[in-house]
Each structure stands twice: as structure tokens, then as C-alpha cells.
Amino acid sequence: MRKIAVIGGGVVGCAVAWHIAERGLGEVVLLERDMLGSGTTWHSAGNITWKPIADNDAPVLYMYEIIERLERETGQSTGWLQTSRLIIARENHGMADLEQQASTLTERGYETKVLNPAEAAALHPLLDPDAFAGAWHNPLSGRVNPADLVAAYTKAARKLGVEIRQNCRVTGVATRNGRVSHVETSDGPVEADDVVVCAGLWSRMLLEPLGVSLGQWGCEHFYVICDIEPRLSRDTPGFSSTADQIYGREETGGLLVGCFDDGAKTIDAADLPDPFAFSLLDEDWDKVYPYFEKAMQLFPVLRNAPVRKFLNGPEAFTPDGNAFVGPIDGIAGLHVCTGMNSHGVTISAAAGHVIADMLEGVEPRFETTLYEPGRFGDKARDKDWLIAQAAAAPSSYYKDVNKAR
Numbered sequence: 309m310r311k312i313a314v315i316g317g318g319v320v321g322c323a324v325a326w327h328i329a330e331r332g333l334g335e336v337v338l339l340e341r342d343m344l345g346s347g348t349t350w351h352s353a354g355n356i357t358w359k360p361i362a363d364n365d366a367p368v369l370y371m372y373e374i375i376e377r378l379e380r381e382t383g384q385s386t387g388w389l390q391t392s393r394l395i396i397a398r399e400n401h402g403m404a405d406l407e408q409q410a411s412t413l414t415e416r417g418y419e420t421k422v423l424n425p426a427e428a429a430a431l432h433p434l435l436d437p438d439a440f441a442g443a444w445h446n447p448l449s450g451r452v453n454p455a456d457l458v459a460a461y462t463k464a465a466r467k468l469g470v471e472i473r474q475n476c477r478v479t480g481v482a483t484r485n486g487r488v489s490h491v492e493t494s495d496g497p498v499e500a501d502d503v504v505v506c507a508g509l510w511s512r513m514l515l516e517p518l519g520v521s522l523g524q525w526g527c528e529h530f531y532v533i534c535d536i537e538p539r540l541s542r543d544t545p546g547f548s549s550t551a552d553q554i555y556g557r558e559e560t561g562g563l564l565v566g567c568f569d570d571g572a573k574t575i576d577a578a579d580l581p582d583p584f585a586f587s588l589l590d591e592d593w594d595k596v597y598p599y600f601e602k603a604m605q606l607f608p609v610l611r612n613a614p615v616r617k618f619l620n621g622p623e624a625f626t627p628d629g630n631a632f633v634g635p636i637d638g639i640a641g642l643h644v645c646t647g648m649n650s651h652g653v654t655i656s657a658a659a660g661h662v663i664a665d666m667l668e669g670v671e672p673r674f675e676t677t678l679y680e681p682g683r684f685g686d687k688a689r690d691k692d693w694l695i696a697q698a699a700a701a702p703s704s705y706y707k708d709v710n711k712a713r
């Protein structure tokens with residue numbers, strides 16, 4: 309029987325393993341060097357928001373479909389809470405973009421509208437109506453608990469016979485006659501006809517010995533959780549402010565504020581401590597404060613709010629902000645699903661579906677040209693170029709109001 313190895317037990321690897329098993333394509337083994345959901349998944353903010361763009365529209369709607377299905381079929385909660393989101397325009401010139409997005413969603417049959425400041429502040433009691441021009445109320449938005457989503461994927465996968473090995477470190481992918489033959493692990497070799505690398509930050513390192521240079525690099529990525537009064541209810545809408553490059557939501561009564569910063573601080577995955585499973589990097593208020601200051605303008609309560617937690621968790625970014633999903637040229641049976649640009653929770657289901665489509669040899673359900681692993685060619689081998697591009701990637705989401713995370 310065909311043997312398929314999935315490397316990486318984060319949210320993406322778990323989604324991939326389940327989708328492959330559901331097709332009955334072979335014996336599937338999921339290899340995780342630490343515990344499921346470790347690495348970068350555990351510190352994800354878990355936000356999922358629909359946007360009217362090709363690489364987000366269908367994948368997000370499919371994600372909502374899968375969340376409902378996983379919970380129904382496994383009995384495992386994903387922590388999904390549909391809170392909606394306020395997309396904020398600080399100045400009048402930003403209102404046209406919001407009107408266009410709202411119009412697109414209305415055409416799809418969803419109830420949505422652009423709000424004036426007073427209407428938006430009525431939905432989010434901490435917003436200062438004098439600090440912005442208006443907001444689009446996007447109902448197709450909410451958040452999951454990443455650990456619960458991983459649990460749901462893996463519970464469904466186990467029911468289909470997927471073997472899950474935790475504390476099993478992959479040390480290399482072996483090839484023979486131009487195709488994968490097995491995976492080298494701390495527990496010994498694992499035979500595989502197909503290998504899917506979903507190792508996040510560590511995917512580039514893992515593939516370099518094969519002569520494969522993935523165009524991804526690590527960046528430090530931040531959010532802050534503050535204790536505020538009055539406490540927020542769990543159904544308070546989330547928010548994003550494109551001009552300020554910030555986003556946020558309620559978190560156990562407090563307010564979470566994150567940013568996609570200019571000139572992100574890059575980090576080589578090889579320089580991370582080992583193990584780096586449920587770990588964070590050092591706080592960096594000098595980097596975050598300019599964005600937090602903008603958040604204080606929108607939410608004055610933050611000016612005196614104690615900080616409960618500062619999270620600096622590295623993520624893998626790509627020069628164009630799109631993931632790598634697909635086969636590696638020149639090595640038969642080798643696929644990747646990585647470089648998620650802090651978007652792994654959101655597109656995990658669609659990415660898993662695409663990998664399963666490719667392994668089955670059918671036309672992928674979702675667009676794949678944006679995610680071709682070799683699209684940067686030899687430039688991906690130039691670390692100086694790659695690092696510079698990765699540093700610019702996080703803020704690029706907010707240069708286009710439609711793409712802002």
C-alpha cells in the first residue's frame with residue numbers, strides 16, 4: 309500500500325494528514341518532533357476573516373465549512389466564535405474601499421454595512437468615535453482556539469487510521485533514483501512513497517540538504533494582551549485598522565492588539581534555541597510601541613491598561629505573502645505545505661485539500677498558481693535578497709486594504 313509521511317504536527321500538518329486520509333490514498337503517518345500544536349501554531353491569535361480576494365474568498369468559506377464539520381463529526385470543539393470584525397478607516401479617503409468590500413459581500417447575500425463612528429462604537433464599547441472616519445462591519449469573521457483546532461483535525465485523522473508519532477524528530481528526507489524513499493527520524497527510518505513537508509519555520513532547513521531552497525524566512529511577530537476595564541464580552545467584534553497596520557480582538561475579557569510591522573525583524577530558524585516547541589522570543593517594546601500608540605488612539609482605555617502578556621512568536625514569511633503548497637520539481641513524491649505568513653490557521657483546510665488533490669492526481673479545488681513552491685527560482689538561494697524581502701512582507705498586507713490580516 310502507498311505510504312505517505314507528513315512532517316510537522318502543527319495546524320497545517322494535521323489538516324494535511326486528515327485530508328489525505330479522508331481520500332483513502334494510503335497509509336498516512338504524521339511525524340512531530342515535539343507535541344502536536346507546538347512550534348508556531350500554539351501562539352497564533354486564531355483569527356479568521358473573509359475578504360473579497362481570490363486567495364482568501366473560497367479558502368475561508370471552506371474553512372468555515374470544515375470547522376462545522378469537524379465539530380459535528382468528532383465532538384471536539386474548535387473554540388470557534390463568530391464575532392464579526394470592524395474594518396476601520398481612520399480617514400475619509402479610506403471609506404471607498406470599505407464600501408466596495410461591503411458591496412461585494414452584500415451581493416453574496418450576506419447582511420453587512422458600512423458604519424459611521426457612532427454606530428461602530430456602539431458595537432465596540434472601547435472605540436473612540438472621534439478617532440476614525442467609519443468602519444465596515446464584516447460578519448464573516450471570528451476566531452478559533454488553535455490547540456482545539458489541532459485536536460479536532462487529529463481526532464478526525466485518527467478515526468481514519470492516521471498514525472501520529474509525537475516526540476519523533478525528522479532529521480532528513482532521503483531519495484533514491486530521483487524520488488523520495490524514506491524519512492530519517494530519531495526513531496529510525498520511516499518508509500514513504502510520498503512526503504509532505506509541513507515544518508513551518510524549519511522547512512527550509514530540512515530541505516536544503518536536498519538542494520532545495522524554499523523562498524521563506526523567519527520574522528519576529530508580535531501581539532500584546534492587556535487587561536482593561538470594563539471587561540469585554542466574548543462576542544465583541546474584532547477589529548483591524550489598515551492605515552495603522554494593527555488588528556485585535558477580545559481575549560478572556562481583555563484586549564489583544566497585534567501588528568504587521570514595517571521592516572520586520574528577521575531570524576534564521578537555525579539560530580532558534582533547540583528545542584523551540586512552546587517557546588517565545590524576547591519582548592521588544594521599541595518595535596511594537598509605535599503601533600500600540602496608534603491602538604491607544606482608537607482605544608483610549610489602553611493608555612492605563614496593565615499588560616498581561618507580550619507575545620513575540622516567530623513566523624515564516626515569503627516575499628509575496630503567499631504560502632508554498634505543491635510538489636518540489638525534480639524530486640518525485642516530495643511536496644511542501646509551508647511558508648504560511650501568519651495565515652496557517654486560516655488556510656489550513658484549503659491547503660490540506662489541495663495537497664490531497666495533488667496526491668490523488670485530480671484538478672485542485674482551489675487556485676494553486678499563487679503557491680507554486682519554485683516561483684522565486686534561483687533568487688531563493690540568495691539569503692540577502694530573501695531576508696530583505698521577508699522583512700518587508702508583514703507590512704505589505706496592510707498596503708492593500710483587502711489583504712490586511
